[in-house]
Amino acid sequence: MVTAHSSTNSIRPENVSETHDRRARVALNAIPAPWPAGVPEYGSRSRAFLTCRSKTITVRVMGRPRNFDPDTVVDRAMETFWTHGYANTSPAQLAEATGIGKGSLYNAFGSKRALFDLALDRYDRLGVELAADILNRPGATRDCLAAFLCGLADADLAQPVRRGCLAVNTAMEMAGHDAEIARAVRATQDHMIAALEARIDQGKRDGDVRADTDPRSMAEFLMNTVVGLRVMAKTYDAPTLHRIIDTALATL
Known part of the structure; x- marks a missing residue:
């Protein structure tokens, strides 16, 4: 199993800037969207990140900034993990699916495991929203x-x-x-x-x-x-x- 501590997937953030926050992790200081009524909220592990759709990340690679919407990246990563599973999803597949180079991807999200955690949280939220829409x-x-x-x-x-x-x-x-x-x-x-x-x-x-x-x-x-x-x-x-x-x- 590949974990967040694997040498192939633990690339520390470096030279990363964010529109409203200069820390590498975009999960901080976002305003969360409303949670469906009557359903308990899940953990705060990455909730703010996944509901902040007004932000983009700027990742500097060899002096050239590249902007992308983090939620779009998480959505595409979720689809890739969903199709192939965690262990069978390679960094190259994630880079291809998200349209972001492996270095930039891990600079922004920290590791394959961290991105998977965000994808799983995203899946959770989408499922609850779907259930609320149909059941109500x-x-x-x-x-x-x-x-x-x-x-x-x-x-x-x-x-x-x-x-x-x-x-x-x-x-x-x-x-x-x-x-x-x-x-x-x-x-x-x-x-x-x-x-x-x-x-x-x-x-x-x-x-x-x-x-x-x-x-x-x-x-x-x-x-x-x-x-x-x-x-x-x-x-x-x-x-x-x-x-x-x-x-x-x-x-x-």
């Missing part, structure tokens, strides 16, 4: 949950490479021997459980979910269903996945 739409609870689960499955099936879920893939690859990654993946799952729980609880108040349903337990069960769907989407077809969703939601 008008309609019956079961219909909203079905739209969310089917949307995840269908999106996986539509990809040229069926890569599943970045968080699940990361758990399988790294969580067993990396405590920090295990905590990050657990946080991602907890945020999704909280979003599901809030919608089920609302359904109880609206009267379209059985009164004896425990929102937390049901949300955990559906999160387990989501994880299984994202894995099975790598090998199964849409009708099978949709049957699984129908069965899971029949318990509501």
